Amino acid sequence: MSSMGxxxxxxxxxxxxxxAPTPDSRALEARINQLHAxxxxxxxxxxxxxxxxxxxxxxxxxxxxRCDAATWPALxxxxxxxAGVQRLLLDHTTAEGAALAVALxxxxxxxxxxxxxxxxxxxLFSGVDAGFTLARSGIAATGTLVxxxxxxxPRTVSLVPPLHVALVYASTLHADLHAAMxxxxxxxxxxxNLVLVSGPxxxxxxxxxxxxxxxxxxxxxxxxxxxxxxxxx
Amino acid sequence: MNARPMHFVSPxxxxxxxxxxxxxxxxxxxxxxxxxxxxxKRSSQFPDxxxxxxxRDLGEAVRQHALANLPDLLVQFEANLQALGVQVxxxxxxxxxxxxxxxxxxxxxxxxxxxxxxxxxxxxxLNHYMAERGISCIESDMGEYIVQLAEEKPSHIVMPALxxxxxxxxxxxxxxxxxxxxxxxxxxxxxxxxxxxxxKFADADIGLSGVNFAAADTGTLWLVENxxxxxxxxxVPDVHIALMGIEKVVARLEHIVPLASLxxxxxxxxxxxxxxxxxxxxxxxxxxxGPREMHVVLLDNGRSQAFADQQLRATLQCIRCGxxxxxxxxxxxxxxxxxxxxxxxxIGKIISPHLLGLEETADLVTASSLCGxxxxxxxxxxxxxxxxxxxxxxxxxxxxxxxxxxLRGQGANFSRGEQxxxxxxxxxxxxxxxxxxxxxxxTRLRAFAPSSQLGWTRHRAPLVPAKRxxxxxxxxxxxxE
Numbered sequence: 001m002s003s004m005g006x007x008x009x010x011x012x013x014x015x016x017x018x019x020a021p022t023p024d025s026r027a028l029e030a031r032i033n034q035l036h037a038x039x040x041x042x043x044x045x046x047x048x049x050x051x052x053x054x055x056x057x058x059x060x061x062x063x064x065x066r067c068d069a070a071t072w073p074a075l076x077x078x079x080x081x082x083a084g085v086q087r088l089l090l091d092h093t094t095a096e097g098a099a100l101a102v103a104l105x106x107x108x109x110x111x112x113x114x115x116x117x118x119x120x121x122x123x124l125f126s127g128v129d130a131g132f133t134l135a136r137s138g139i140a141a142t143g144t145l146v147x148x149x150x151x152x153x154p155r156t157v158s159l160v161p162p163l164h165v166a167l168v169y170a171s172t173l174h175a176d177l178h179a180a181m182x183x184x185x186x187x188x189x190x191x192x193n194l195v196l197v198s199g200p201x202x203x204x205x206x207x208x209x210x211x212x213x214x215x216x217x218x219x220x221x222x223x224x225x226x227x228x229x230x231x232x233x
Numbered sequence: 234m235n236a237r238p239m240h241f242v243s244p245x246x247x248x249x250x251x252x253x254x255x256x257x258x259x260x261x262x263x264x265x266x267x268x269x270x271x272x273x274k275r276s277s278q279f280p281d282x283x284x285x286x287x288x289r290d291l292g293e294a295v296r297q298h299a300l301a302n303l304p305d306l307l308v309q310f311e312a313n314l315q316a317l318g319v320q321v322x323x324x325x326x327x328x329x330x331x332x333x334x335x336x337x338x339x340x341x342x343x344x345x346x347x348x349x350x351x352x353x354x355x356x357x358x359l360n361h362y363m364a365e366r367g368i369s370c371i372e373s374d375m376g377e378y379i380v381q382l383a384e385e386k387p388s389h390i391v392m393p394a395l396x397x398x399x400x401x402x403x404x405x406x407x408x409x410x411x412x413x414x415x416x417x418x419x420x421x422x423x424x425x426x427x428x429x430x431x432x433k434f435a436d437a438d439i440g441l442s443g444v445n446f447a448a449a450d451t452g453t454l455w456l457v458e459n460x461x462x463x464x465x466x467x468x469v470p471d472v473h474i475a476l477m478g479i480e481k482v483v484a485r486l487e488h489i490v491p492l493a494s495l496x497x498x499x500x501x502x503x504x505x506x507x508x509x510x511x512x513x514x515x516x517x518x519x520x521x522x523g524p525r526e527m528h529v530v531l532l533d534n535g536r537s538q539a540f541a542d543q544q545l546r547a548t549l550q551c552i553r554c555g556x557x558x559x560x561x562x563x564x565x566x567x568x569x570x571x572x573x574x575x576x577x578x579x580i581g582k583i584i585s586p587h588l589l590g591l592e593e594t595a596d597l598v599t600a601s602s603l604c605g606x607x608x609x610x611x612x613x614x615x616x617x618x619x620x621x622x623x624x625x626x627x628x629x630x631x632x633x634x635x636x637x638x639x640l641r642g643q644g645a646n647f648s649r650g651e652q653x654x655x656x657x658x659x660x661x662x663x664x665x666x667x668x669x670x671x672x673x674x675x676t677r678l679r680a681f682a683p684s685s686q687l688g689w690t691r692h693r694a695p696l697v698p699a700k701r702x703x704x705x706x707x708x709x710x711x712x713x714e
Contacts, residue, residue, distance in 0.1 A: 007323040010479065012536040016305040017546075017638075021299045025484055031291055032491060058646040060507075097361045115523035116409050118471065125435045143367045154522040159461060177505075178490045187486045190451045193468070196509035201461040203423060204501070205376035205392060207399045211423040214375055215430065216461025216508070222586070 032178065041140050041175035046228035049140035050171040056143030060199035061212055062220045072223050073103035076165065079221070081105050089113060089124075089131040089161060091152035096134050096167050113154050124160050131157035131217075132165045132232060137172040138224075139180050144198040146180060146221065148191045157194050164217040166197070167186065170226045244573035244589060247596045254567040260396060262560050264565050267395050271559040274502025275610070283386050291491045295551035295612040298300075299483040303540065306449040306482045311503055313452030317514030322530045327357035330532050334359060334474055335442070337528055341472055342567065342623065343438035347430075349456070349463035350374040350554060351443030352390050355531055356575045359441075368440070371433045373462035382409045388569030390576060391500045391555040396568050430462070440466035440524065444477035445496065445552070448486040454529070455489055456510040457496060464510050473515070473524035480540075480549040492552055495612035500554040535587035541638040544623055547596050548583050550613040555580075557607035557617060565601050572597060577608035583620045586627075591642030595628040599646075626689045672702045 008207040036042075041049055054064040067075055077100065080088060090110045101110045117124065133153050135145040147168050149155040158164045174180035177196075181187075186194070201216030212218050242250070254260060279285040287585045299306060311321045324330035331351075338346065346363065348354065348370055360370040360381070369699040372381040378391035380386060382405050387393030394402070406425050413425045434440075442463055446455040454475055456463050467473045483489060497503045515527035539548045558564040558578025571578035574585040574594065582597045598621050606615040630636070631652065632644030661667045675698040682697045689696065 005478060006325045007327060009309065010323055010325060010531075010533045010537060011304050014307075014479075014540055017537075019301070020300070025298065028294055028298050029485070029487065031294065032487060035287060035291055035491065056504075089499070113521055115521065117469065121435050121469070125431065137599050144505060144509075149520075149522075151519045151521060153456040154520060156522045159468065167599055177493070178487070181487055181490065187448075187451055190453050190486070190511065190513040190521055191582075192512070194511040194513075195464065196505070196508065196511075198505045199507050201459070203375045203460045205374070205379065205394055205460075206402055206419045206422055207397070208267060208395075209399070209419040210393070212418050213427065213620055214423055214460035214462070215373065215434075215465055233434060 003127055003199055015077075034102055036176060036178040039141065039176045039179070042179065044140070044175065046170040046173060049138075049175065050170040050224045050226060052140045053138055053143055053168075053173055056140075057068060057199065057220075057222055060143065060202075062143070062199050062222055064222050064224060066224045069225050069227060072167070072225060073099040076100060076221075076223060077103035077105065077108070080108055080165070083163070085129040085163065087111060087128050087130075088165075089128050089157050091132075093136075094134055100132060113152070113157060117154070117156060117196060124156060128161045130163035130217070131159075131161040133158045133167070135166050135168040135172070137174060137180060137184065138168040139175075139177055139196070140173045141176040142198055144177070144196050146184075147197060148193045149193050150191070155195065158195070158197065159216050162213070162217055163219045163221070164197075165199070165221045165223070167223040167225060170224055171228050172223075242570075242573040244593045244597060245584065247571065247573060247600065250571040250573065251567050251600070252570040255430050256648055257568075259398070260375060260568050261566065263396060263398055264568050267389075267392070268285050268559055268565045271392075271502070271555075274501055275556060276502075278498035278502045278504065287628050288491055288495060289612055289614055292495045292552075292612050293550065295483060295488045295492055296552070296613045299488070300540070300546055300549055302484060303480070303482070306382055306484055307479060310447060310449040310452060310482045311531075313449065314514070317452050319452070319514055319527045319529055322528060324530055324532045324534070326534050330357045330476065330523075330530055330534070331359055331362040333528075333530055334476070335363060335366055337472065337474060338439060341438055341526075343472070344368060345433070345437045346370045346439045346441050347433050347437035347466050347470060348374075348377070349440070349466035350377055350393075350458065351440035351441065351476055352387075352575060353443050353478055354441065356386060356534065357476075357532070359476075361383060367442065370626070371430070371437070373433065373466060374464075375423060375456075375460060376527050378426055378430065379405065382406075386570070386575070387518045388577065389555060389558065390553055396570065434462075434465040434469045437466075437470045439472040439474060440468075440470035441474045441476065442467050444475050444481050444529075446478060446492060447482045448484075448489060449482050450485045452513055453486055454512045455493065456512065457493065457506050457508075457512065459501075459507040461508060462696055464508055467510065468523055471524055472526045473512075474530065475512075476530045476532060479533055479536055480551075492613075496552050498694070499556040499610070499612045517676070526691065535589070535641070538641060539584070539587040539636075542640075545583075545587075545620060545640075547615050548587070551584065552613055553580070554612055556610045556612065558599045560606040560608070560610045562602065562604060567600075579617045579621075580615075583615075583624065586624055586640065586642070591624070591628050591640055591645040593642070595642065595645035598624040672704065676700060676702050676705070 136148040147150045199221040201214045202212045202215040322333045372378045379394040389395040406413045445457045516523035539545045564578040586594045628646040679698045
């Protein structure tokens with residue numbers, strides 16, 4: 001149906017059109033870099049970035065916990081139990097997943113994402129209360145988590161359960177999106193899915209009235225681990 | 234669910250629908266409220282006027298760079314997608330796009346498609362095409378879902394159900410969603426919509442989405458949303474089809490950074506939306522979710538006509554933020570449906586003639602006071618007022634006249650009589666003797682001015698020459714003509 005003919009005729013029509021002067025790509029990138037070079041948080045310390053991150057995420061109804069590496073598992077375990085979470089999707093093979101699993105009380109069951117989505121879609125959609133993810137990094141200026149889903153923590157962990165719990169290290173917080181993209185070399189190797197999360201799911205589609213929990217998680221809890229403070233201590 | 238065809242209207246009946254819309258007090262009130270809200274949200278995101286202008290310069294430069302290299306970028310994008318295992322299709326028009334998507338559905342034995350928001354799919358009337366062939370398309374963006382239940386079309390490209398009140402939506406949900414009592418509480422309504430659509434994501438054979446930006450260098454699709462329905466549609470079903478206009482591709486992933494910022498700030502007044510969903514190919518070996526089969530459909534549908542003309546090419550810079558319609562005095566008064574086109578408002582007026590031809594859309598380009606608000610807020614500096622004037626010129630051009638890149642429907646508003654009047658006028662104006670004679674005759678014969686003067690007298694009093702010309706009056710005061 002999509003014949004080579006269509007492809008050739010579209011490209012042919014575009015090529016036949018009078019050529020516009022082609023601006024230099026390098027010059028364009030220099031301008032993009034320059035615009036971001038003086039971003040407000042470019043010279044901020046990790047804890048300053050964590051502060052901004054906390055403020056902005058809180059403003060879009062995200063619950064932010066700032067703790068150190070030793071205390072967060074117990075705090076989060078308590079919080080999950082109090083919220084009545086019974087089944088938590090979690091990757092035990094990561095240090096963070098294991099630490100949280102150990103801290104959880106008996107009545108909070110953890111389950112790994114151990115089989116392909118299509119094999120247990122029904123359970124995932126109706127029988128899981130929360131999903132735990134470890135963010136690759138964060139973006140302070142917009143209060144954003146950078147998630148790079150993988151085999152242990154696939155995309156749906158942060159998407160299908162009604163509560164998403166994410167952990168991000170303060171030392172991984174970038175000033176802005178441009179800084180994150182450059183520092184992590186996104187162009188050199190994009191994962192299948194890279195998702196930037198800036199709050200719980202929401203919509204204003206009914207008479208411009210903001211409502212949370214449209215299709216993704218209605219609640220987002222973020223643990224910012226202040227690892228930079230530890231390093232200084 | 235929605236096997237009946239959508240309600241089709243012809244853009245050519247624009248004038249009648251405008252009159253109806255102007256009488257609709259409810260619509261006028263909700264439009265006014267929505268426009269005030271969206272304008273305030275946008276301006277709160279741009280407190281620093283200098284930063285805004287620098288960012289607009291950059292946005293324009295990125296889009297112009299992409300368009301200047303478009304054929305090469307499309308080829309590069311295609312090669313990178315194919316290397317990732319994505320099947321790439323090219324569609325010259327709506328029928329081809331629909332046939333490609335239907336072909337994929339048939340091969341997979343699919344009965345249902347769950348859709349993330351896609352204006353391109355509205356443009357090709359995909360839902361209607363598939364429904365006629367026994368495949369149901371379910372819109373999952375809350376606004377799109379609402380207009381689909383109401384058997385309407387979106388009235389705004391970012392906020393599809395902008396024209397509807399919560400009372401209307403409450404009644405709609407009560408009627409269509411079993412076990413949903415009438416309510417005007419928005420949280421309750423959204424929860425009802427969430428429940429109704431949840432199973433659809435899990436059960437759908439195919440997920441279809443639009444694309445906000447595409448990067449040629451990495452083969453990445455960049456999707457922008459708040460609800461999570463776009464993520465669900467592109468992650469849960471085993472097949473993902475992305476439908477995108479050929480103009481969406483840019484050279485490099487990092488070029489999208491300023492565009493994404495301009496888009497969310499201009500559209501909904503957000504520094505960033507809840508989700509930026511960057512998709513680079515189908516599920517890879519060892520991964521446990523995401524579609525195992527992925528298709529990208531590249532849609533022309535008249536875009537190459539706009540591309541062919543140096544001036545009109547700027548139309549394709551658009552990033553579909555909707556700021557032009559949010560600031561348009563015409564859109565605010567008539568609403569999105571009056572236009573009868575997929576894309577309403579100022580951007581609709583300049584893109585629709587390429588998609589549908591000037592025969593259908595010649596009246597749309599005249600529905601502007603050329604106040605310039607659209608051009609002033611456009612994040613990528615599309616000179617919309619200039620393009621409107623240009624399209625008016627093309628609509629009034631003699632159909633027989635040969636031009637370099639003729640537009641479909643050239644001369645749709647052409648009238649021999651009007652051409653003669655203008656010829657006479659320009660001739661008279663260029664010759665002082667003739668002009669003086671004309672002036673003398675017009676002031677003396679003013680009683681014979683016709684009371685009906687075509688379009689002019691439809692809404693205004695007839696034009697009657699003054700008793701004395703300005704030149705006469707000046708001469709009486711002792712000043713030279």
